Amino acid sequence: MNKFGFAIKTPRSENMDKVSLERYHMLLDREPSFKRCFQCGCCSATCSARQFTDFSIRRVHTSFRRGEYEGLDEQLKQCMLCGKCTLVCPRGVNLRSLIINMRQILDETKQ
Amino acid sequence: MKKVAIIGAGPAGIEAASVLARQGVQVTLFEKSESPLKNIQDKAFLFPNFQAAQEVADDLSGKLLTDGITTILGVDITDLKWQGTEWKLIDSKEQTYVADAVLVATGYQVFDAHRKEELGYGIYKGVITSLDMEQMIKHGKILNANGDEPKRVTFLQCVGSRDEKSGNNYCSKICCVTAVKQAIEVRKQIPACEASVFYMDLRMWGQGFEEMYRTAQEKYGVSFVRGRISEAAATFDSRIQLKSEDTLMGLPLKMTTDLLVLMVGMEASCGTKALGKACDISGDYGFIRTVSPHLYDNDTGKPGLFAAGSCKRPMSVWDTVNDARAAALAIKEYVDSLPQ
Numbered sequence: 008m009n010k011f012g013f014a015i016k017t018p019r020s021e022n023m024d025k026v027s028l029e030r031y032h033m034l035l036d037r038e039p040s041f042k043r044c045f046q047c048g049c050c051s052a053t054c055s056a057r058q059f060t061d062f063s064i065r066r067v068h069t070s071f072r073r074g075e076y077e078g079l080d081e082q083l084k085q086c087m088l089c090g091k092c093t094l095v096c097p098r099g100v101n102l103r104s105l106i107i108n109m110r111q112i113l114d115e116t117k118q
Numbered sequence: 119m120k121k122v123a124i125i126g127a128g129p130a131g132i133e134a135a136s137v138l139a140r141q142g143v144q145v146t147l148f149e150k151s152e153s154p155l156k157n158i159q160d161k162a163f164l165f166p167n168f169q170a171a172q173e174v175a176d177d178l179s180g181k182l183l184t185d186g187i188t189t190i191l192g193v194d195i196t197d198l199k200w201q202g203t204e205w206k207l208i209d210s211k212e213q214t215y216v217a218d219a220v221l222v223a224t225g226y227q228v229f230d231a232h233r234k235e236e237l238g239y240g241i242y243k244g245v246i247t248s249l250d251m252e253q254m255i256k257h258g259k260i261l262n263a264n265g266d267e268p269k270r271v272t273f274l275q276c277v278g279s280r281d282e283k284s285g286n287n288y289c290s291k292i293c294c295v296t297a298v299k300q301a302i303e304v305r306k307q308i309p310a311c312e313a314s315v316f317y318m319d320l321r322m323w324g325q326g327f328e329e330m331y332r333t334a335q336e337k338y339g340v341s342f343v344r345g346r347i348s349e350a351a352a353t354f355d356s357r358i359q360l361k362s363e364d365t366l367m368g369l370p371l372k373m374t375t376d377l378l379v380l381m382v383g384m385e386a387s388c389g390t391k392a393l394g395k396a397c398d399i400s401g402d403y404g405f406i407r408t409v410s411p412h413l414y415d416n417d418t419g420k421p422g423l424f425a426a427g428s429c430k431r432p433m434s435v436w437d438t439v440n441d442a443r444a445a446a447l448a449i450k451e452y453v454d455s456l457p458q
């Protein structure tokens with residue numbers, strides 16, 4: 008199939024009118040330091056799990072911010088909570104706590 | 119005749135001194151170094167027009183010869199005291215001077231890059247600061263750790279600025295355009311050498327800056343990567359390996375470079391911090407606080423005590439010079455209002 012470039016793709020775009028940011032706001036309440044993130048990518052660049060997998064903590068928390076929660080719980084399992092990301096974040100985001108809270112919220116709100 | 123003391127012989131102090139002297143005010147200019155303008159002398163070319171820093175320094179030095187200015191070098195003013203009608207200045211050797219009005223023009227110092235240990239400054243020879251790069255450009259000697267011509271030079275923005283870990287949340291304002299300026303210079307001096315800039319935001323706020331950025335892309339092939347380098351380490355052959363995320367691609371990025379240039383921010387100088395504290399005019403991050411940034415940006419709120427230039431916040435040379443002229447006018451009005 009790939010040879011001919013045919014594939015059925017689900018349309019991918021962010022629809023900011025439809026998306027629900029409820030879980031994102033729960034996250035901000037529990038870990039307000041996340042409001043300060045300015046998307047520099049230091050956390051994902053230094054991440055221990057990132058060295059061996061395609062896990063990107065910045066992509067995960069940005070997806071969360073955009074209300075795109077699908078598959079995030081699976082991805083977050085790759086994090087080993089080492090805390091290196093927290094050490095380098097120039098905006099002082101408490102990433103370790105952020106990760107734990109993302110997991111908890113995803114778990115609590117599972118449909 | 120009324121006497122004005124100016125502390126710091128950088129662009130701010132010298133410009134204010136010459137304006138005041140031409141208005142018939144007697145000025146004494148104190149400089150702690152043995153020569154004036156060291157923060158201009160250590161630069162190669164100045165953005166946005168690539169004018170030789172030496173030329174600007176010579177022009178300013180010439181103004182020191184204006185009648186009515188006494189320049190005293192090698193004097194570090196450490197304390198200021200209001201005596202009811204005049205200011206007493208005290209230097210590090212306990213000598214004192216008096217003046218009717220004082221202008222604080224004590225400027226900035228660059229962020230000490232050793233404080234960002236993960237970036238390897240002072241550990242690996244291939245990691246240098248933007249100030250070291252100014253020297254290399256000035257002397258036409260851009261060389262890697264082994265003393266050879268580099269094949270790749272990489273600039274990292276916001277070192278010691280916009281960084282909670284170094285205690286500086288502010289933007290230093292001049293380093294984005296300085297990186298573009300230096301990347302162009304590298305490409306001019308060594309056309310075979312690649313130049314890349316790692317940025318989070320490119321702040322091209324001044325006239326001509328955006329055009330410099332375009333020229334860097336179009337004419338000099340400088341590449342721009344959106345990401346912040348989080349770690350640097352040396353390779354066996356003394357090159358530097360760096361780790362970042364390419365945030366636009368969402369992918370981790372590894373790269374080896376001959377020189378990693380840390381764009382260090384502007385902090386309040388030691389003199390600025392000390393005098394700010396001594397007179398209770400110290401504001402955010404140790405810069406001098408003024409009454410209001412809109413209308414009274416040279417007034418400190420203390421009688422006869424004024425401030426100009428980069429002792430207030432990061433500033434370019436022309437912002438500094440304009441600010442100094444504004445301060446000179448405020449001081450002239452103040453001394454004219456005093457009883458004869």
Ligand SMILES: Cc1cc2nc3c(=O)[nH]c(=O)nc-3n(C[C@H](O)[C@H](O)[C@H](O)COP(=O)(O)OP(=O)(O)OC[C@H]3O[C@@H](n4cnc5c(N)ncnc54)[C@H](O)[C@@H]3O)c2cc1C
Nearest residue numbers: 126128129130150157164165195225226389427428434435
């Ligand atoms: C890497 C880099 C590149 C730059 N490139 C450019 C450029 O291309 N174009 C541009 O426009 N700007 C550039 N700048 C900014 C420029 O250097 C400043 O705008 C300018 O130097 C500010 O002048 P100033 O008089 O306020 O302070 P300064 O130049 O810092 O002068 C202050 C003076 O006060 C003296 N002093 C301090 N404390 C005391 C004391 N207690 N007693 C007596 N004397 C004292 C100091 O010794 C110093 O001589 C650059 C800055 C950096 C860091």
Ligand code: SF4
Nearest residue numbers: 054086087089090092
């Ligand atoms: S805590 Fe998780 S996300 Fe952070 S560096 Fe460690 S593995 Fe990566």
Ligand code: SF4
Nearest residue numbers: 044045047048050096
């Ligand atoms: S290091 Fe901090 S500021 Fe940078 S992307 Fe990660 S969380 Fe955001």
Ligand code: SF4
Nearest residue numbers: 276279289290293294
């Ligand atoms: S001017 Fe640019 S490099 Fe300097 S602190 Fe601001 S954003 Fe960072």
